[in-house]
Amino acid sequence: MVVMPALPFLNLAFDLTTVAFISALIIFSLLSLCFIFHLRFKSKSLTHLQGFNSIWTVRFLLVLFIFFWAITELLRLPFFRRRYLYRFLPVLSISQQSEFCKLHLVFSLGFFEPAFLVTLLFLLNASTKKQTPNDTSAITFVLITCLPITTFQGLLLYFKPVLDHVPLFFLQTAVVINHGLGTETVLCGYPFLNSAVFAGFGVGYSLWFLVSCWKVLSLVINKGLRARIFTLAVTVLVALPLQIMALGLTLFWKLEEDMYGVVSLVVFFGAFCCAVTGEGILVIKPISDALDAGESRCNLSSCYGGGSQVKTSPVPERTVEKGEGCV
Template identity: 50%
Template sequence: MFVVPTLLPLDTAVDLALLALVAVLLLLSSLSFAFVIHLCLKSRSAPHLGNFNSLWTVRLLLISSTTLWALVELLRVPFFRRHYLVPFLPSLTQGQQADLCKFHVVLSLGLCEPVFLLTVLFLVNISIKKKDPCRLWALAFVFGACLPLLLLQIVFVFFEPIDLLLPEVFGRSSYISKDESGNDTVLCTYPLMSIIVFGAFGVTFSLCFLLSCWKVMSLVINKGLRTRIYVLASAVLVSLPLEILLLGVSVMWMPDHAVYKGMVFGAFLCTLACTVAGEGILVIRPIIDALAAGGECCQWSPSQQSLREEDRRPQAEEMGVKV
């Protein structure tokens, strides 16, 4: 006699799929972090890698924003809160869970994603520069450009200045729903005003990023590097508008509706694709090329190495050391 396994409820299946994808992204971020640290250590004994290692702080910022975004996504997953937060924080009330949802919105749409996107833009712009800028200037550029968006998200989510003027959906960051057993479940949502603010940022960023990619493509002659730029541009310029569109349309349904959950999960997949492409193309692959180019330099004798270094450097950069 065969036993037919019981299918998981849709909510649980979506939550488990999201948790699995977050775990994969965290593993990729750990791998990227290991590559950056390995290049830092390698550059101490191989001076010719010093130029390739000059942007390690910016790449660490890219990895950190991706990691933080993945961890913040866990806050809005009811399965994670129910099985991992509540057992350790049994006094966690519905109001406190609603506050976690507010933190999720602010950190996700106001900090993590903007910092990631601006770091990608910075790395693409700097790839065509002959001289790398000061690391502190790079960090100041990213956080300075992100600060207005973060402040707007904090105002609209925590202070809710428009609740009395506009419908509830414009400021709603959480929703209480009853599960199959009749228990109340706090569902995290995206306020429409937060989506509008992030959408305005996304449109501005997309135009700047498209212009930057066009400049890079006009200078790059290496076929492999052109392919990487095409993939990165496609991942960003398709995923970001699609994420904004899905989040904007999702407000037409209640947060406990299957269509709403599907659209929010689709928006999560868009951001996931963008972060994976960013780490793979801007962190892992350039470091692999830098180490490969450095290894070829090390094969020459000491008397020839200083001469060959300058010849190898442009070739290595064409292979994608910076991009």
């Protein structure tokens, strides 16, 4: 932690922009949760939706991880901490305030973002399975994949032997901006070693995601579904590497410089694009399609005098079931 003399000119603008997009993401996540629980209740009366609804918990986890990632991103913002957090915790010292920067790194880069990316990958792979994976396998898959990176991030920030043998430059999480008159602000940064750990995860994940998308595209015939999967693949495979590149570029500027704020905003937007696209394509759109198919079946059933007499459907049963992952 280093004390600097002045506040960056564009810092407030970057904070307000980030808060606006985080607010939009939180609202979008709440909308996704409404879709999930609406389908959950609807499937009790429409039996053909029960297969589609069988991994509703995994979709719920995806939205929950994205929601908490958005919340932890607020901890990084001086505007949010100064305006809201410090009102409830007014007696925190500078060193205690800088702890929020460490918590942001552990929970954001260390767990919640990797967790929602891995859950997104699980849903994508589930769409190619003949049998629907259970919730336990999904949770186990996420934890086994994410715990190593979470552990590494925590060790780099809190394990004393690491702190004693690594230069401050590689582990600097915050600087203190002195405004005069006893007013100080803590700016959070992305240390080199923590960024490198996330970059290693991101490269491995991108390759795995590319292979999974290729496998799904080879099995899908419907043009609309192929377009959705292709959109998801392009978004993730562009946004995630862009985020990693931006994390690398933070090495070339100091935390108090305007350009550091620019690249930090790019880091945020990389994860933001993955989150919004994942929720839209893997949660809202497939649930909307399933509900529309359910209403069409109900209309057909009423025309023929009962659901048991209907032998055909606008959407085949297997199409709905196989749509669990992403279609």
